[in-house]
Amino acid sequence: MTSKPSGPYCFPETLPAWPRRRMHHLFGPDGRAVIAAMDAGIKGVPPGLADAHAAVRAVVDGGIDAILATIGFARATAGELGGRGLIVALDSEIPSAGYGVEQAVRFGADGVELKVFPGNPEVTKLGELRELAATADRWGMPLMAEPIPVGFKELRAHTVENVANAARLSAEAGADFVKAQFVGDVEQFSTVVAACPAPLLALGGPRKTPRDALQMAADAIEAGARGVVYGRNIVEAERPDRMVAALVEIVHGGSSVDAAAKLLNVPL
Template identity: 40%
Template sequence: MTSYLHFAREMRLGRLFRHGDDRLLITPLDHSVTDGPVVPRGSSVDRLTGQLAAGGVDGVVVHKGVLRHIAPSRFAGMSLIVHLSASTRHAPDSEAKYLVTAVEDALRLGADAVSVHINMGSADERQQIGDLGRVADLCDRWNLPLLAMVYPRGPGIRHPQAPELVVHAATLAADLGADLVKVPYVGNVAEMRDVVAACPIPLLCAGGPRRGSGTDVLAFVRDVLLGGAAGVAMGRNIFQAADPRRMAARVAGVVHGEPQPHKADETEGQRDERTEAVLA
C-alpha cells in the first residue's frame, strides 16, 4: 500500500502514466522562451493544446504565463507540467539556465509535475546542478513529481549523444532526486538499452530536430522504445507538423501500442475537418 506521505506523488504520477503501461508521451512547449513562438500562424496556444490533448498526448510542458491563455478544460485528460527553467538562444551563454518559477507557484497553478533543464558540462553547470538539487528537495516536500531534462552540452562536450555522457546525464538526474529524466537518444538501440539499464527512474528520449517525414518520426519513436525508454518528450516534430493532432495521435499510437492507420504518409499535411470543428 502507498504510504500516506507519498499519496499525492503517486496520484500525480498516476495521472501522467494514465494508460497503465509505463509508457509516456510528453510534448514540451517551452521552446517559446528559448527560441520564439511555437504556435502556427493563425492558431493559438489554447487551440494547439487542445489538438495535443485530442491526439492523446499524456502531458505538456509549459511556462507559467502560458496558462493564462489556455482553457483549464484542455487538461481534463492530459497532465500539466510547469517548466521552472529558462534562457534564450540570444544570450552570451545560451547554455546557462535560470529558475524563473517556484515549485509552490507551480502547485498553485495546478501542476501535476514540474521540470527543470540542466546542461551537464556547461560553464554554468554548478548553478544548474544546485538548482536541480534544491528543486528536488522542494518537490519531495510537496510530493510533486520532477522531470529533469539533462543534456550533455558545454565547451568540453564533443559528442553529446555519446552513451557514456547520456548515461551520466540520466544517473545525475536520478541521484539528485528526479522522478523522470529526459535525455538525448544515443542513436543506437543496443547502446540505448545499456543506458536505460543503468538508470533507476523512467527515462524519456528527446524528440530532437525536425525529421523528414511522419514515417521518419515514427521510426525514431520505435527505436527509442526498442531501446527500453519509457517514451519520448517530442516537441517540434509534433507542434510543427501540418496537423499536430494527427501527428500526436500517430506518435501516441506507437508509444502506447495502439494500431496505426494504414494511410499514405503524404496525408500528414491534410487536416481532419471534424476534429478541427471540435477544437475551434
C-alpha cells in the same frame, strides 16, 4: 514492431501518495507517456505555437497524455488542456526552487521540469536540481530533469556515454523521471535506460521527417524508454493531432511504424 504493453503499471510504493497520484496524471496505466513539449515560448514566438490555444487543442484532440509548458502558457490554455497532465517548466534566469514548485502546486500542475547541463564548465545546474528535488519532495510534486551534456549546440558531446552519465546524474540528484536524448541505436540506447534508476523518456530533438520521428519513438520504446517528449516534431507537424495519435499508437498501442504512419495521411 514494439511490444504491446499489458497490465497496469504502479509507480514505486516508496513514492509518497501525492507525487505518485500526480505521476498517474502524466503516465498512462501502462506506465508510458506521450508528452508534447510546448515550452519554447521562453525564447519568443516559436513556430507551431504562435496560436497557443489552437496548438493545445490539436495535441489534446490527438490523445496527448501531458504537455510541458511555462506557467504563463499553461494559464492561458488551461481551458483547452482540460484534464490532461501538465508539467511546468521552471527553466529561468534565476534559481527557481524558491518559488517555482509552490507556484506549480497552486496552479494544479502535475509535475515540474528543469534543464541541466552536466559537463558544462561554466554551469551544470546540478546543484539547482538537487535543491529543486528537495523542494518538490516537500510539496509532493514530481520532478522531471532534462540533462543536456555540456549544452544544446555541443553536438559532439552528446555521445551515448555522456547522455547515460547525464541521465544517471539527474536521477542521483533526485529527479523522479528523466527526459534524455535518443542516441545511437536501440542496443546502445538501452544502456542509457538501464543505467538510469528513474523512468526515462526520449526527447525528440531537431525536426525530423514524420516517419523518422515515429521510428525514433518505436526504437526508444524497444530500448526500454517509458515514452517520448516531442516538441518541434509535434507542434510543427502538418497535422499535430495526427502526429500525436500516431505516437500514441506506438507508445501505448504497440503498433508498428508502418501502421502508425497511416494515421498521418501526409507525405512521409
